[in-house]
Amino acid sequence: MALFNDFIEVRRSPLIEDPYGHHRDWTTYTVVWSGLGAGVPYLRSHKAETPVRETTTNKATLYLPGSLAVDSSDQILFQDKLWTPEGEPWKWKLGARQYTMIHVRGVTK
Template sequence: MALFNDPIEIHRAPLVGDAYGRHRDWAQAVKVWEGVGAALPYRRSYKPEPAVRETSRMRITVYLPGAVAFDSADRLLIRGEWWESDGDPWPWRLGSRKYTQLYAKGVTK
């Protein structure tokens, strides 16, 4: 397993309503967690079926120390790049150590 040496921030945006419905206002996001973790390029390259889409997405696996209260709508800032959750986080153990593990995909906007 890689060393926990990646600076990671978790940002949470409020839900706002407008004429089109409710959405996250990322201009008003606040940092809810900051620390070091491991952002590993496992599952990083992903290409859907050719008939569906002709683009590829960047994906990573993220390990955070301890039990981190991560919401599936939160975004991660890792080494200056924005990522969003690709599914729910889950607790992961390695011996007596506890981690929060999640998959993330790159955010372009």
């Protein structure tokens, strides 16, 4: 496992309502957790299959110390990019230590 030397920040925003419906207001997010963790980006990136969507999807696995409650609507700052969680966080113990593993994906243009 990599050393815990990557700065990672978990952000959460309130759900607001406007004339278009409900959405997250990311201008008023709060930091749920920040600190050093281990991030392992996957070597491969996936490009959109249709030429109409000019995006690339990257994936990574993040290891954070402690037992964290990460929500599927949170955003995670890692490597100066915003990532979104995929699936449920996996919590595990190694002796007396606790860790949280999160699969994340990031979309770039």
